[in-house]
Amino acid sequence: MFTGLPEYPWQKLKPYRAIAQKHELGIIDLSVGSPVDPTPEIIQKALDNSTNAPGYPSTFGSLEFREAVVEWFKRRRGVTLTSDQVMPNIGSKEFISFLPLMLGLTKGDVVIQPSVAYTAYVVGAALCGAEIISEDDPANWPANTKLVWLNSPGNPDGRVLDAVELKAAVDRARELGAVVASDECYAELGWGRWESELIPSVLDPRVSGGSDKNLLAIYSLSKQSNLAGYRAAFAAGDADLIKGLVNLRMHSGLMMPTPVQNAVIAALGDEAHVQAEKAIYRNRRQILLEAVKAYGFKIAESQAGLYLWATLEEDCWATVTRMAELGILVVPGEFYQEGGSKYVRFSITATDKDIAEGAARLTNALGLKH
Numbered sequence: 234m235f236t237g238l239p240e241y242p243w244q245k246l247k248p249y250r251a252i253a254q255k256h257e258l259g260i261i262d263l264s265v266g267s268p269v270d271p272t273p274e275i276i277q278k279a280l281d282n283s284t285n286a287p288g289y290p291s292t293f294g295s296l297e298f299r300e301a302v303v304e305w306f307k308r309r310r311g312v313t314l315t316s317d318q319v320m321p322n323i324g325s326k327e328f329i330s331f332l333p334l335m336l337g338l339t340k341g342d343v344v345i346q347p348s349v350a351y352t353a354y355v356v357g358a359a360l361c362g363a364e365i366i367s368e369d370d371p372a373n374w375p376a377n378t379k380l381v382w383l384n385s386p387g388n389p390d391g392r393v394l395d396a397v398e399l400k401a402a403v404d405r406a407r408e409l410g411a412v413v414a415s416d417e418c419y420a421e422l423g424w425g426r427w428e429s430e431l432i433p434s435v436l437d438p439r440v441s442g443g444s445d446k447n448l449l450a451i452y453s454l455s456k457q458s459n460l461a462g463y464r465a466a467f468a469a470g471d472a473d474l475i476k477g478l479v480n481l482r483m484h485s486g487l488m489m490p491t492p493v494q495n496a497v498i499a500a501l502g503d504e505a506h507v508q509a510e511k512a513i514y515r516n517r518r519q520i521l522l523e524a525v526k527a528y529g530f531k532i533a534e535s536q537a538g539l540y541l542w543a544t545l546e547e548d549c550w551a552t553v554t555r556m557a558e559l560g561i562l563v564v565p566g567e568f569y570q571e572g573g574s575k576y577v578r579f580s581i582t583a584t585d586k587d588i589a590e591g592a593a594r595l596t597n598a599l600g601l602k603h
């Protein structure tokens with residue numbers, strides 16, 4: 234058994250869940266980013282219509298699938314691609330976790346991730362024995378860097394990198410000969426400035442300078458389309474990298490099922506459900522944001538995505554305890570590297586009822602705040 238990974242961090246939340254569950258009105262779980270609203274009917278129907286699938290699916294994705302992704306990149310991201318630059322993923326987490334291994338990284342190689350980062354980047358480095366460094370400043374990336382993870386909008390902090398910041402990262406990675414993998418699954422969920430401006434992709438010509446060499450953008454429909462249960466995602470970019478990765482995935486049987494491919498085509502062709510879901514999140518976010526601020530939290534970044542990245546300027550576990558005593562479960566920032574040790578993450582992927590109840594508890598606790 235491979236033992237290079239610790240126990241899944243969420244286990245550490247169990248005692249705090251137990252405290253929160255004792256609240257007389259029950260637990261409000263704001264710890265997970267798993268969507269709770271229904272999968273849009275247009276997508277469910279596409280899946281229903283594809284249940285007859287006797288043959289193996291294409292690892293590369295059907296041409297219709299790839300063309301739907303190409304069309305989406307053009308319409309929603311301002312990026313022009315060809316269909317050989319696109320491949321399906323069975324949810325993006327598997328792709329993220331195995332990318333360093335599939336790229337052939339090994340001991341002595343460095344993988345860069347943001348200073349506060351989604352947990353799967355560490356996993357990918359551990360699986361191949363590479364070293365992971367959490368560093369936002371491209372100038373500090375060492376010479377043996379082989380892979381750079383960007384995550385904009387970021388989880389947990391909701392930070393958005395503009396085209397200039399993305400370009401600086403790409404330029405430095407190019408100097409080092411490293412691959413840049415940009416995890417962009419919250420790109421449709423921008424707030425404030427990012428409601429009117431498209432959140433840039435690493436494949437945006439202002440960033441890539443018109444060459445996709447060594448660049449990969451990773452996108453998921455889990456959040457924008459309430460499809461986390463379908464495992465529906467894709468990667469796009471450097472055609473040579475895509476070809477090599479598809480070959481390895483063919484050998485390993487990593488195929489997106491045909492019915493899911495067809496569901497993705499339907500999802501990408503329909504903008505209405507994405508906007509409708511976004512309106513729901515906008516409302517939840519506003520309600521929770523006001524309550525979290527009223528309680529005394531300072532909010533950092535949180536310009537996009539499904540989380541509030543908040544601090545009481547104390548150790549994150551003290552804040553997790555305070556919240557658990559109100560019956561609210563949040564994630565300690567420590568799960569996302571040292572940079573998060575004074576923060577907690579509130580998720581807005583709870584029902585309207587739970588968000589309202591969580592907000593009421595925070596507001597009513599005003600007398601307790603420090």
Ligand SMILES: Cc1ncc(COP(=O)(O)O)c(C=O)c1O
Nearest residue numbers: 266324325326351388453455466
């Ligand atoms: C930054 C980031 N990347 C990737 C994922 C994984 O998404 P999925 O595997 O559902 O496509 C998540 C899920 O929360 C995420 O926050």
